[in-house]
Amino acid sequence: MSFWYEAYYGGKMFLKVKELHQKYGPIVRITPDEVHVDDPSAVEQVYPTLGRKTDKPAWLDARTGVPGSTFSTVHHDQHRQRRSAISPFFSPASVHRLEHILKENLGKMLARLDRHSRAGDIVQIHYVFKALASDLITFYCFDQSMNHLDASEYGRGDMDASDKLFFLTHIGKVLPWVMNVYAHAPGWIIRVLLPDVYEQRKRRDWWSNAVTEIKTSPDPQRIKRTIFEGLLNSKLPESDKTDLRLASEAQLVVFAGEGTTAWTMHAALFHILTHPKVYTRLKTELATLSPTADGIPSLNEVESLPYLAAIVQETVRIHPGVMSRQIRVSPDVPILYKNQTTGKEYSIPPGSVHSMSPYDTHMNAEYFENPYEFVPERWIENPTLSKYFIGFSRGSRNCVGISLARREVAITLATLLLKYDLYSGQDGPTMEVHDTYRTRDLDPHFEFIQPFPARGSRGVQIKFRA
Numbered sequence: 001m002s003f004w005y006e007a008y009y010g011g012k013m014f015l016k017v018k019e020l021h022q023k024y025g026p027i028v029r030i031t032p033d034e035v036h037v038d039d040p041s042a043v044e045q046v047y048p049t050l051g052r053k054t055d056k057p058a059w060l061d062a063r064t065g066v067p068g069s070t071f072s073t074v075h076h077d078q079h080r081q082r083r084s085a086i087s088p089f090f091s092p093a094s095v096h097r098l099e100h101i102l103k104e105n106l107g108k109m110l111a112r113l114d115r116h117s118r119a120g121d122i123v124q125i126h127y128v129f130k131a132l133a134s135d136l137i138t139f140y141c142f143d144q145s146m147n148h149l150d151a152s153e154y155g156r157g158d159m160d161a162s163d164k165l166f167f168l169t170h171i172g173k174v175l176p177w178v179m180n181v182y183a184h185a186p187g188w189i190i191r192v193l194l195p196d197v198y199e200q201r202k203r204r205d206w207w208s209n210a211v212t213e214i215k216t217s218p219d220p221q222r223i224k225r226t227i228f229e230g231l232l233n234s235k236l237p238e239s240d241k242t243d244l245r246l247a248s249e250a251q252l253v254v255f256a257g258e259g260t261t262a263w264t265m266h267a268a269l270f271h272i273l274t275h276p277k278v279y280t281r282l283k284t285e286l287a288t289l290s291p292t293a294d295g296i297p298s299l300n301e302v303e304s305l306p307y308l309a310a311i312v313q314e315t316v317r318i319h320p321g322v323m324s325r326q327i328r329v330s331p332d333v334p335i336l337y338k339n340q341t342t343g344k345e346y347s348i349p350p351g352s353v354h355s356m357s358p359y360d361t362h363m364n365a366e367y368f369e370n371p372y373e374f375v376p377e378r379w380i381e382n383p384t385l386s387k388y389f390i391g392f393s394r395g396s397r398n399c400v401g402i403s404l405a406r407r408e409v410a411i412t413l414a415t416l417l418l419k420y421d422l423y424s425g426q427d428g429p430t431m432e433v434h435d436t437y438r439t440r441d442l443d444p445h446f447e448f449i450q451p452f453p454a455r456g457s458r459g460v461q462i463k464f465r466a
């Protein structure tokens with residue numbers, strides 16, 4: 001077994017890992033330096049919420065292409081410092097303060113979908129949601145966006161280039177120079193060496209320029225509307241406030257908040273429109289809302305809908321937007337694991353790399369009955385299941401954008417389903433799933449941090465009617 005193992009299997013590594021577990025049991029060394037656990041009962045041990053330091057291995061930097069970002073910070077204490085500079089920006093209170101940005105962008109999305117429905121278009125809905133999520137998170141962080149919702153094909157070229165950067169993640173560990181070239185080389189070199197990701201690099205340059213512009217703006221209010229106020233006014237050392245690191249942090253947040261959220265939205269919409277009982281129960285719940293004239297409900301109202309929240313949770317369970325292994329190192333104390341079937345105990349020594357994966361964990365039939373079935377009710381009937389849910393990870397390195405993500409997905413689905421009904425031959429604004437198969441277009445065929453459908457898939461397609 002060598003480090004090349006992962007590069008060799010690439011986006012199919014998750015299937016190889018599953019195969020290894022089927023052969024050797026719930027705890028397996030999957031690369032020379034990484035132990036993987038496939039057992040929901042281990043979540044608390046592997047990702048404790050309190051009282052233990054959690055590091056990450058240094059090679060994650062090379063894998064993700066966001067050097068120096070909070071996500072790939074190696075040491076626990078430095079991670080805490082960096083994270084506390086950005087986390088207030090994503091607290092529930094901050095999300096509410098910035099609700100107008102959500103509503104503005106949802107208004108744009110509705111106007112564009114209105115044109116599609118008048119034309120009777122079939123829409124690859126993932127691109128619409130990516131444009132929405134991208135404009136939202138970019139505006140949220142920078143007080144300006146790249147306006148993908150206004151772009152032809154919803155900025156598809158940019159989005160596809162971002163996906164191509166994700167395709168490099170599995171080789172980043174063994175060929176770190178590839179990601180280093182991407183992160184540090186001038187644009188023209190990227191154009192020559194990595195032409196497929198050049199469009200993505202242009203986006204990164206846009207973010208870098210926005211950082212410089214915000215930092216040097218003569219308008220003192222300018223920075224206040226951005227994530228950089230917290231970063232620049234924090235107690236972080238000056239070395240953490242360089243343009244390069246700030247751009248890396250910005251890239252992390254946009255990357256983390258874009259495809260993940262869009263993936264969740266389009267998977268949820270697919271299941272709502274293909275499960276009549278779910279659709280009907282959701283519509284009944286939505287009927288209690290009182291949206292304003294623009295057709296968009298308030299965050300306060302949306303947050304009080306338990307069934308919609310359960311739909312979001314169930315979607316992230318089956319279709320985790322971040323599908324990669326959640327990789328950690330416990331620097332000081334061992335991780336103790338007990339195999340529930342054999343009773344055998346294991347101790348993963350301090351300093352060792354270990355991980356779990358959300359897809360394996362959530363598809364475990366002993367903990368989630370009929371795991372492949374889309375059943376939002378399971379979260380309402382049995383709230384203790386949350387103990388085994390790692391869709392946003394757990395512990396000190398969990399998703400910093402969880403409050404934004406849950407609300408963003410919920411308000412988008414609510415807005416769409418308030419306006420559009422499921423098509424069954426009637427007049428009026430409707431939606432219908434078109435030529436989409438879960439096994440081909442939604443289930444994971446590849447894992448490149450995010451899940452990807454089968455080659456050649458057009459994703460989830462929706463036919464809109466007016």
Ligand code: HEM
Nearest residue numbers: 070071256257260261321322326391392393399400401405
């Ligand atoms: C449904 C959408 C989302 C899902 C499923 C998701 C999931 C995750 C997961 C599983 C992790 C941990 C990854 C790991 O341990 O390897 C993570 C980290 C992170 N997420 Fe999210 N995320 C979502 C949306 C967002 C949004 C909207 C933001 C915007 C701010 C965001 C920002 C981050 C950041 C900055 C990290 C790194 C945190 C750290 O290392 O301290 N995510 N996310």
